[in-house]
Amino acid sequence: MVPLNYYLILSGILFVIGVTGVLVRRNAIIIFMSIELMLNAVNLTFIAFSRYLNSIDGQIFVIMVMAVAAAEVVVGLALIIAVFRIKETVNVDEINILKW
Amino acid sequence: MEFILFYIFGFIAVVSALLIILQKNPIYSAVFLILTLFSVAILFLLLNAQFVAAVQVLVYAGAIMTLFLFAIMLLNIKYEEKAFSKLANLKITGIFVTFVLFIEFMYMIFLRKGLGIAGNISPEKVAEVGNVELIGKILFTKYLFPFEVASLVLLVAMVGVIVLAKKKF
Numbered sequence: 585m586v587p588l589n590y591y592l593i594l595s596g597i598l599f600v601i602g603v604t605g606v607l608v609r610r611n612a613i614i615i616f617m618s619i620e621l622m623l624n625a626v627n628l629t630f631i632a633f634s635r636y637l638n639s640i641d642g643q644i645f646v647i648m649v650m651a652v653a654a655a656e657v658v659v660g661l662a663l664i665i666a667v668f669r670i671k672e673t674v675n676v677d678e679i680n681i682l683k684w
Numbered sequence: 685m686e687f688i689l690f691y692i693f694g695f696i697a698v699v700s701a702l703l704i705i706l707q708k709n710p711i712y713s714a715v716f717l718i719l720t721l722f723s724v725a726i727l728f729l730l731l732n733a734q735f736v737a738a739v740q741v742l743v744y745a746g747a748i749m750t751l752f753l754f755a756i757m758l759l760n761i762k763y764e765e766k767a768f769s770k771l772a773n774l775k776i777t778g779i780f781v782t783f784v785l786f787i788e789f790m791y792m793i794f795l796r797k798g799l800g801i802a803g804n805i806s807p808e809k810v811a812e813v814g815n816v817e818l819i820g821k822i823l824f825t826k827y828l829f830p831f832e833v834a835s836l837v838l839l840v841a842m843v844g845v846i847v848l849a850k851k852k853f
Contacts, residue, residue, distance in 0.1 A: 586690045586730070589793055594727075596693045596789035598720075600782050607778030613710050613756060617717050620748065621701055624724050627736075635731040637812055639803025640818050643736050644827050647819075651834040652741055655841035657748050661755040662848040666845035668759050 591632035598625035612664050612674040616657065623653045689730055697723040710756050713750060721745045732807055734815045 598621060605618030618661045634642025668674055700719040707713045721744045728737035805818060823831055 586686055589760050590690065590694075591731070592793045594697070596786065597698055598724075600786045600789070601698070601701045601705065601818045603785060604778060604782045607781060609705055611710060613752065613759070614705065614713050617704055617713055617752065620717065620744070621704065621720065624721060624744070627740075628724055628727060631728050631729055631731045631733045631736060635733070635798065637802045638806050639801070640822055641803070641827075643733050643815075643819055644823055646733075646736050646828075647739065647823070648830055648834055650701045650739060651838060654743060654748060655837050657751060658841050658845050659848070661736070661751060665755060665758060666772070666848055674759060681827065 587631055588636045592629060594627040595625040598628070609677050610635075610677050612667075612676055612679075613661075615676065616660055616664070620653065622659065623649060639642070686730060690727070693723040693726045693730075696720075697727070711753070714752050714756065717752075718745050718749050721749070732810055732815070737821050 602618045602622035605613050605621065609615055609618065610668075614635060627649055628651070630642040630646045636642060664674055667679060671679055673679070700716040700723070703716040704713045704720065707716065721740060725737045725740040725745070728734075728740060734819050810818065
């Protein structure tokens with residue numbers, strides 16, 4: 585059996601790649617994809633722990649995370665499209681009306 | 685066998701995750717995200733979570749990614765020259781912050797003391813009863829309230845999107 589730490593390290597790497605995407609990329613859609621990647625890394629941790637603790641609760645949590653992720657993506661993409669209608673761009677550097 | 689599958693699909697997941705944030709064209713990023721989600725689904729299968737793996741493929745790789753591709757299509761984004769931040773400072777700071785975060789993760793993984801409360805759902809029981817039946821039973825008894833709240837969250841998201849998608853606010 586693959587040790588638990590291997591799965592934790594893998595999901596740590598995936599999460600860190602997602603954080604890098606959010607911090608470095610400026611395209612709002614790619615930032616959203618990176619957030620999905622981070623959610624997936626956390627899901628992998630949940631499933632790995634649920635397998636190694638012989639418990640099924642982790643899988644329920646993953647289903648809840650997926651429901652919230654679906655809602656979040658739908659609202660987020662609608663917001664991006666609404667911003668695009670006004671500003672004609674999805675580059676977050678140029679969406680700076682709130683900047684002081 | 686399990687090790688080989690873990691290494692293959694873990695490698696695919698990490699490489700395509702890197703390609704998501706390195707591609708300039710958002711469509712290619714979306715395709716690589718689908719690849720990542722598929723390989724994570726196979727890792728779920730390796731971890732004896734068949735139902736979650738199926739939901740991952742259906743909901744994430746199916747529904748959410750279709751939505752992403754539709755949004756990219758609607759937005760009609762031109763090939764961007766400045767895919768990365770024009771603030772070079774931010775790029776370096778971002779990579780530094782994530783490096784620190786990674787070190788922190790590794791430190792926590794190898795220092796891990798407690799593990800949590802062990803349950804009684806052994807792989808033999810999963811093979812005997814079935815993963816879907818176990819999830820259904822616990823979802824409609826112990827976790828009934830979160831399940832109902834999740835349906836409310838989805839309803840609110842639906843209403844919110846319909847309001848946002850209207851031409852005039």
